[in-house]
Amino acid sequence: xxxxxxxxxxxxxxxxxxxxxxxxxxxxxxxxxxxxxxxxxxxxxxxxxxxxxxxxxxxxxxxxxxxxxxxxxxxxxxxxxxxxxxxxxxxxxxxxxxxxxxxxxxxxxxxxxxxxxxxxxxxxxxxxxxxxxxxxxxxxxxxxxxxxxxxxxxxxxxxxxxxxxxxxxxxxxxxxxxxxxxxxxxxxxxxxxxxxxxxxxxxxxxxxxxxxxxxxxxxxxxxxxxx
Numbered sequence: 428x429x430x431x432x433x434x435x436x437x438x439x440x441x442x443x444x445x446x447x448x449x450x451x452x453x454x455x456x457x458x459x460x461x462x463x464x465x466x467x468x469x470x471x472x473x474x475x476x477x478x479x480x481x482x483x484x485x486x487x488x489x490x491x492x493x494x495x496x497x498x499x500x501x502x503x504x505x506x507x508x509x510x511x512x513x514x515x516x517x518x519x520x521x522x523x524x525x526x527x528x529x530x531x532x533x534x535x536x537x538x539x540x541x542x543x544x545x546x547x548x549x550x551x552x553x554x555x556x557x558x559x560x561x562x563x564x565x566x567x568x569x570x571x572x573x574x575x576x577x578x579x580x581x582x583x584x585x586x587x588x589x590x591x592x593x594x595x596x597x598x599x600x601x602x603x604x605x606x607x608x609x610x611x612x613x614x615x616x617x618x619x620x621x622x623x624x625x626x627x628x629x630x631x632x633x634x635x636x637x638x639x640x641x642x643x644x645x646x647x648x649x650x651x652x653x654x
Contacts, residue, residue: 430483446474458526487523519553536564536575
């Protein structure tokens, strides 16, 4: 797996000179977030003052050492079996390099603590770091909130996809008008692959996005009503 190079920045935090790690590019990077949380807590020793850049592999090694030196002894005091500790730590260390590329979190929309527990999300528990999210639905939205409060992100997305497919089928069958000035026949793209009529219909259906969302909401309501 390719590694990333991150710049080290010196800052003042709570009156103390600290260092943090910057992203190498825009986008999610849980590895940077986890490292900076531990640095600002003082759990990790500050990096050498002459260190300007660090690699993702180096960060993974630092985090792995932290687990073995700090977290494992504390787990042993909780009467956790040695075999369980070694197994859990091995799983965490194996996952660390993957954090540089992001992490899938299936969030719930009613609480910042609500998300599906997976190996990736429980990884933060091993470091004593609380994982929170900001994907919260507005309780005052009388249309969306009753639906979203019953589903996590993945389930809500599946309903939207089904609604989009239904809308595309209606457009392809002529029940919805095609957008003016748009070609609705087969399309050849640069790799000579032919895009099907239903794919083009999906593009045409973008102008009906508002109706698409309404259909999705109605489908979710119907599904909940049958329970």
